[in-house]
Amino acid sequence: MKISLVICPIWNFEQPPLSISYIAGQLRANKHQVNCYDLSIELLLNLSEKDKKEINQKYLAQSWYDNFDYWKERLNLDVFVDKWSIRILENQPELIGFSIYDSTQHVSLLMAEVIKKKSPETLIVFGGPSCDNDELINYGNIDFMVIGEGEDTITELIERIENKSPLKECRGLIYLENNEIIKTEKRPFINNINTIPFPYFECFELDNYPTKTLPMFTSRGCPNRCTFCSESPRWGKFRYRRAENIVDEMERNIKKYGITHYNMEDSTINGNIFEFEKMCDILISKKLGVTWGGKARIDSRMNKYFLKKMYDAGCRGLIFGVESASQSVLNHMNKNVKVEDIERIIFDSYNAGIKIGCFFIVGYINEKEEDFMDTLKFIKRNYKYIDTIYPGTGLHILKGSKLYKNAEDFGIILPHLSENGQWYTKDLSNTANIRNERLKRFNELISELYSKKEEHV
Numbered sequence: 001m002k003i004s005l006v007i008c009p010i011w012n013f014e015q016p017p018l019s020i021s022y023i024a025g026q027l028r029a030n031k032h033q034v035n036c037y038d039l040s041i042e043l044l045l046n047l048s049e050k051d052k053k054e055i056n057q058k059y060l061a062q063s064w065y066d067n068f069d070y071w072k073e074r075l076n077l078d079v080f081v082d083k084w085s086i087r088i089l090e091n092q093p094e095l096i097g098f099s100i101y102d103s104t105q106h107v108s109l110l111m112a113e114v115i116k117k118k119s120p121e122t123l124i125v126f127g128g129p130s131c132d133n134d135e136l137i138n139y140g141n142i143d144f145m146v147i148g149e150g151e152d153t154i155t156e157l158i159e160r161i162e163n164k165s166p167l168k169e170c171r172g173l174i175y176l177e178n179n180e181i182i183k184t185e186k187r188p189f190i191n192n193i194n195t196i197p198f199p200y201f202e203c204f205e206l207d208n209y210p211t212k213t214l215p216m217f218t219s220r221g222c223p224n225r226c227t228f229c230s231e232s233p234r235w236g237k238f239r240y241r242r243a244e245n246i247v248d249e250m251e252r253n254i255k256k257y258g259i260t261h262y263n264m265e266d267s268t269i270n271g272n273i274f275e276f277e278k279m280c281d282i283l284i285s286k287k288l289g290v291t292w293g294g295k296a297r298i299d300s301r302m303n304k305y306f307l308k309k310m311y312d313a314g315c316r317g318l319i320f321g322v323e324s325a326s327q328s329v330l331n332h333m334n335k336n337v338k339v340e341d342i343e344r345i346i347f348d349s350y351n352a353g354i355k356i357g358c359f360f361i362v363g364y365i366n367e368k369e370e371d372f373m374d375t376l377k378f379i380k381r382n383y384k385y386i387d388t389i390y391p392g393t394g395l396h397i398l399k400g401s402k403l404y405k406n407a408e409d410f411g412i413i414l415p416h417l418s419e420n421g422q423w424y425t426k427d428l429s430n431t432a433n434i435r436n437e438r439l440k441r442f443n444e445l446i447s448e449l450y451s452k453k454e455e456h457v
C-alpha cells in the first residue's frame with residue numbers, strides 16, 4: 001500500500017520525530033511504500049525571525065492545545081494546512097497516518113478535514129499518546145485510531161484492509177460503525193522489542209534540523225512505578241533492547257546518515273543496569289566515537305567507576321528526575337531511591353565529566369514546609385555540580401498515573417472536580433495556593449544561584 005506518515009506542529013524542532021520513523025521502518029519492512037512529513041520543522045523553516053523566536057520555545061505545547069485559535073490565526077495555519085494537504089495528496093497515498101500528541105492534535109484534525117474534503121477515499125489513521133482518548137474519533141474524518149504501541153496494529157490493519165478481513169478482530173483499534181464507537185480488544189505490548197525494525201529517517205532532510213543528532217529508544221517503559229508517573233503505565237511491562245542491537249543501530253546511523261550524537265529518548269536509559277553496562281563496554285571496545293545522553297534513574301550501583309565507564313562510552317549528559325530531597329516524599333512517591341545516593345551520583349557524574357540536568361516536583365501531595373526546605377537546602381549544596389535545574393513544576397495529576405486512578409485513596413480532589421480547576425487534598429494541607437507560593441520560592445532560588453554561577457564563569 002502507498003502510505004504517508006505525518007507529524008503536525010507543534011513538535012520538537014531539534015531532530016526528526018521518532019514515532020513516525022518507527023512506524024515507517026516497520027511498514028517498509030512489510031514492503032509498503034512510505035513517505036514521511038515533519039510539518040513542524042516545515043512550519044518553522046518558513047517563519048519570520050520574530051515568529052521563530054516566539055515559537056522556538058520547547059515548552060509551548062500546552063498553549064497549542066489550550067489556545068489553538070491564537071496560533072491558527074497568528075501563523076495563518078489554514079493556508080499552511082491547505083498547502084501541505086495538496087502536497088501530500090500529490091503522491092496519491094491510500095492511507096495517511098498522523099502522530100497525535102496533545103500538541104499536534106488540533107493541526108492534525110484540521111488537516112484530516114481538509115484531506116477528506118479533497119480526497120474522501122484516502123484513509124485517515126490517528127496513532128500516538130493522545131489516542132487514549134476514545135472521544136477523539138467523534139471529531140469526524142478519522143477512519144481509525146491506533147491505541148498504544150503502533151507497529152503491529154498498523155501492519156495488521158493494512159493487511160486486513162487489503163484482504164477485506166474483519167476489522168473487529170484487529171486488536172488495538174478504535175473506529176466508528178453506524179455512529180457507534182467500536183473499540184477492539186487490547187493489544188498486548190510487543191514482547192521482544194529487538195525484533196522491531198530500526199526507525200527510518202530517510203524521508204527527512206536532516207540538514208533542516210539545528211542539531212546533528214538522532215533520537216533513539218533503547219528500551220520501552222520503566223521498571224519502577226512512581227505514583228505520579230503516566231509514562232511507565234503507558235508502556236506497560238519494562239522491555240529493553242540487547243546491547244548489540246542498540247550498537248547495530250548506531251553503526252547503521254553512522255554509515256547511512258553520518259550522525260554520531262544520539263538523544264536517547266527512553267523513559268529511563270538504565271532500566272536494566274547490566275544490559276546498559278554491556279552497551280557501554282561494546283561502545284568502548286568498538287571505538288565508534290559516538291556521544292549520547294538521556295534520562296536515567298538514580299541507581300546506587302552507579303559508582304564513580306561505572307560513571308567513568310559511561311563517559312568513556314560517550315555519555316555526555318544525564319537527566320535525573322530527582323523530584324524532592326525529602327526521604328518521606330520520595331518514599332510516598334515510590335521512587336525507590338535514597339537522598340544520599342542522589343547526592344553522591346550527582347557529584348560523581350560531575351567528576352566523570354557528565355553534564356547533569358535535574359527535574360524537581362514542587363508540592364507533591366505529602367510535601368510539608370520542612371520537606372520543601374530540605375529540597376531547597378539540597379539545591380544550595382549541590383547546584384555547583386548540576387548544569388541545569390529545570391524550572392520547577394507543581395505536581396500535575398496525570399491521567400494514567402496511580403495518583404489519578406486512586407485519587408480517593410490518596411485523599412486528592414482531582415482538578416476537574418475542584419472549583420478552580422486545580423487539585424487539592426481533602427484535608428487542605430496541599431492546595432494550589434500553597435504550591436504556587438513554594439514554586440515561586442523554588443524558581444527564585446534557581447535564578448539567583450544560576451545567575452551567580454554565570455558571573456563566575
Ligand code: B12
Nearest residue numbers: 012018019061097098099101102127128129130149150231
Ligand atoms: C522525547 C520526548 C520529548 C522531547 C521531544 C524530542 C523528540 N523526539 O522530538 C521533548 C523534550 C522536546 C519533549 C517535550 C514535551 N513533552 Co514529551 N516526551 C518525549 C518522550 C520521552 C519520548 C517521545 C518519543 O520519541 N517516543 C518514542 C516513540 C516511538 O513513541 P511514541 O511517540 O509514543 O510512538 C508510539 C505510539 O504512540 C504509536 N504512534 C505514535 N504515532 C503514531 C502514528 C501512527 C499513524 C500510528 C499507527 C501509531 C503511532 O506508535 C509508536 C511506536 O510504538 C515521551 C514519553 C515516552 N517515553 O514515549 C514524552 C511525551 C511524548 N511528552 C509528553 C509531553 C506532555 C511533553 C511536553 C508537553 C512536556 C511539558 N509539560 O512541557 C513537552 C512538549 C514539547 C513540544 N514542543 O511538543 C507526553 C505527551 C502526552 C500527550 N498525550 O500528548 C509524553 C507521552 C510523556 C508523558 N508522560 O505523558 N518531549
Ligand code: SF4
Nearest residue numbers: 222224226229232267
Ligand atoms: S523512574 Fe521516572 S519513568 Fe520510571 S516510573 Fe518513576 S518517574 Fe516514571
